[in-house]
Amino acid sequence: MHKKELHTAGKDLEKAKKVLVLLHGRGATTKDILGLESHLPLEDFALIAPQATNQTWYPYSFLAPINENEPWLSSALELLRDIIEDLLEKGFDSRDIYLLGFSQGACLCLEFAARNARRYGGIAAFTGGLIGETLDPENYSGDFETTPIFIGTGDPDSHVPVGRVKRSAEILNNMNADVSVKIYENRPHTISENELELTGELIFNQK
Template sequence: MYSHTKQVIEAGLPAEKAKKAIIMLHGRGASASGIISLKDHLDLEGFTIVAPQATEHSWYPYSFLAPVQNNQPALDSALEVIGSVVDDLKQQGIAQENIYFLGFSQGACLTLEYTTRNAGQYGGIIALTGGLIGEKLVNENYQGDFNNTPVLITTGDPDPHVPVSRVNESVDILKELKADITLKIYKGRPHTITGEELALANAILTR
C-alpha cells in the first residue's frame, strides 16, 4: 500500500500577495493540473490556487464506501497532505476563514472528510459529487463548528460511484456541525461537472 508525498502545483496570485486561497483536489485517475484547469471557469480573482497531486493518481485505493482500514495508509496520508497545505497557507498569512476547498469525485470525498474532521469557519467548501468516507460513518470522527461556512454538495442520481443515500447522510452530519449547505442532486447526470455546478461554486467563491 502507498502513502503520499507532498507535491503541489500552484496558480493565481502568490500566497503572500493573495487575500484568499483555494485548495483543489482531483479525482481518481486524474491530476492536479487537470483540476487546477477549472480556474478558467471559476471566479478566483485575488486567490492563490493550490492543487496537491496524489501518488499513483489516486488518494486511496478502494471505494470511499469500503471499510476505512482497507484504504489505509493512503487515506490518512492524504488527509495529512491537506492539513500540511492548510498550515502552509496560514503561515503565509491567509486566515482559515479565507481558505476554500474544491474537490471532484474522490477529491470531493476527501474534501468533505478533511473539513468535517476539522470543522471550523472556512471560506467555502465545494464538493462536486462526493460524500464522507467509510463503510459506516462514525459521528465521533467529526468535531467542531463550521459557523455557517457555505458548503455545496452535488451528485447525480444515480451516480456510479457516489450514492445519494451517502450524500444525504453526509449532509446531516455537516448540518449538525452548523454548515450552511446547498445540496443539488441531478437526475440522470453522468459522472462529470456541469456548468450549473460551476455557477453554484462561483456563488460561494464571490459571496
C-alpha cells in the same frame, strides 16, 4: 505514501487575498482540476493543487471500511493538513481558505473538513460524501461556524450513492455548516456547468 507535490495557479501567495486548495479525482492530475480556474470567479485567489501518488488518494471505494484504505487515506489527510497549516502560518485566516474537490477528491475534501471543522471561506464538493462503510457522527467534532458548503451529484451516480450525499450533508449541517445540495437526475459522473454557476454564487461570491 503521498509526497508533497504541489502545483499552483492564480495569484502568487504573497499577493493573494484568498487561497483555494483543489483536490483531483481518481486517475486524474492537478492539471485537470486546475482547469476549473477559468470557470469560477477566482480573480483574487492563489490556487494550490496537490498531486496524489499514482493519481489516486486511496485505493478502494470511499464506501469501503476505513482500514482497507489505510495507510493511504491517513497520508492524504495529513498532506492536506500540512497544506492548511502552512497557509495559516503564512498569515491567512481560515476564513480566506477554500476547499474544492471532484469525486475521490471531493470525498477527501469533505472528510478532511469534517475532521477539522472551523470557519473556512467555503467548500465545494463535486460528487462526493464522507468516507467509510458506515458514518458515525461521533467521529467528527468542531464547529463550521456557518461555513458555506456546496455538494453537487448525479442520481444515479456510478460511484457515489445519493443516500451517502444526503447523510453527509445532514452531519455537516449538524456541525453548523451551511450546506447546499443539488441533485441532477441522470447526470454523468462529471462536473456540470450549472454546478460551477451555483458554486460561484454560493461559495466564491461570499462577502
